[in-house]
Amino acid sequence: MVERRVTVGWPEGLHARPASIFVRAATAAGVPVTVARGDGRPVNAASMLAVLSLGAESGEEIVLASPDESAEAVLDRLARLVAEGLEELPETV
Template sequence: MAERRVTVGWPEGLHARPAAVFVRAAASSGVPVTVAGPGGEPVNAASVLSVLGLGVEGGQEIVLASGADGADAALDRLAKLVSEGLDELPGAV
């Protein structure tokens, strides 16, 4: 199981637009990914309702995880997106 702990770089946290950006990136990563907020249970990172339900604020740490082949590369890309508060992944179409 690959795992990344990352601090959320979006000031507003994983709410509204940032959550949609994150979910779209997770869904297109090619591997199943879970995300857990501080002290919370992991949820499907490709589900906008699940991600919004975490209530993660800017500056809080989340845990991204996946046990699939290719997980390391996918988690690295998602961690960069989240930590830098980007509007999309570099190189995304």
């Protein structure tokens, strides 16, 4: 299991528009990814309803994880997206 702990950088948290950006990026990642609020129960990062159900606020820590050991670069890119509150997935880290 590979994981990254990251602080949500979007001012509105992981809600509505930022959640849709994150879900699209997680879906396009090509590997299974989960997201959890702090040490809470992980949910499918490719599911809009699941991500919204987390209620992650700006400045809160979330955990991105994947059972795929080759997901290091994917998780780095997703972590950067979340931490910097970007509008799209960065090409590289």
